[in-house]
Amino acid sequence: MDYNNFDYEKLTQVFTGLDERYANVFSFGKSVQGRELWCAGIGGGEKKVFLNGAHHSLEWITASLLANWCADYVDAIKSGGDIGGVNARRLYSKCTYYIAPMINPDGVELVVNGLNPNNPAFESVTELLDGQDVDKVWQANINGVDLNHNYDALFYEYVEIARRAGYGKPGPRRYPGVAPFDQPETEAVRKLVLEEEFPFxxxxxxxGEVIYWSFEDKGFVDIGRELADASGYSLDTATGISSYSGFKDWYLDKFNLPSFTVEVGMGTNPLPFEQFESIKEACYPMIARCAELV
Ligand SMILES: [Zn+2]
Structure with a gap:
């Protein structure tokens, strides 16, 4: 598989190719345009770790990373080899990873394959773009809602901040929607999390090569340090407009369980694919370390 320009088709191909003896692939919902929200459950251990990627369309390289991890992990389990410096079978017996690489498949489609005139949202997206290039600016879902501002954590405070900053209506980024979870993608994540009760x-x-570990007065800095140690990324607290109504914010706020935002790579999104190997080098050991931290 070529993990460059990683879209929904490629993710579907990788996930349908995972050996069913080790990976339980399921859809936990559908995007606005009807694409499946894929998740792979891999592991035999009782502890659960939930990893997700590509809430933001320009950041599809995070879906490449997580899908490639799934494929490499299953291979390593079968061969008895290592992944991220840890024996894969040991990891498998300790913990079950739930991996949802692409929360925003409709947005990724726009960035990777362009705005096709056949897209049912061609006209609305064209209007929201207001002359900007879709593959340089589009972070939202197909409705122009920024999914990582659509969670229930100081949501209405963020609505006001966003409005004052010029993000008061649908657009390529930063618009939070009308109410928390009013988009099918975030509602599906909410349901999955409530059903599975992931502790991590x-x-x-x-x-940015940085790990954000807190929301307001909540957070698990010691675990964050472990993740930083495993990846070589730095540890920081988010401030300003980025510090409201995201997935990690909701998770910490609602459940008071460890949750982190990991910003992979360095540069302008979408990151050049040349960084993929170095991103894997940093993130594979960190993902493997999660099993020790949950
Ligand atoms: Zn993002």
Missing amino acids: SIAFHSQ
């Missing part, structure tokens, strides 16, 4: 989660974004 990470949302992957790009970029």
Whole structure:
């Protein structure tokens, strides 16, 4: 598989190719345009770790990362080899990873394959773009809602901040929607999390090589240090407009369980694919470490 320009088709191909003896692939919902929200459950252990990627369309490299991890992990389990410096079979017996690489498949489609005139949202997206290039600016879902501002954590405070900052209506980024979970993608994540009761989660974004560990007065800094140690990324607290109504914010606020935002790579989104190997080098050991931290 070529993990460059990683869209929904490629994710579907990788996930349908995972050996069913080790990976339980299921859809936990559908996007606005009817694409499946894929998740792979891999592991035999009782502990659960939830990893998700590509809430933001320009950050599709996080879906490449998580899908490639799934494929490599299953291969390593079968061969008895290592992944991220840890024996894969040991990891498998300790913990079950739930991996949802692409929360925003409709947005990724726009960025990777362009705005096709056949797209049912061609006219609305064209209007929201207002002359900007879709593959340089589009972070939202197909409705122009920024999914990582659509969670229930100081949501209405954020609505006001966003409005004052010029994000008061649908657009390529930062618009939070009308109410928390009013988009099918975030509602599906909410349901999955409530059903599975994951005690630990990470949302992957790009970029910055940094791990955000807190929301308001909540957070698990010691676990964050472990993730930083495993990846070589730095540890920080988010401030300003980025510090409201995201997945990690909701998770910490609602459940008071460890949750992190990991910003992979460095540069301008979408990151150049040349960084993929170095991103894997940093993130594979961190993902493997999660099993020790849950
Ligand atoms: Zn992001």
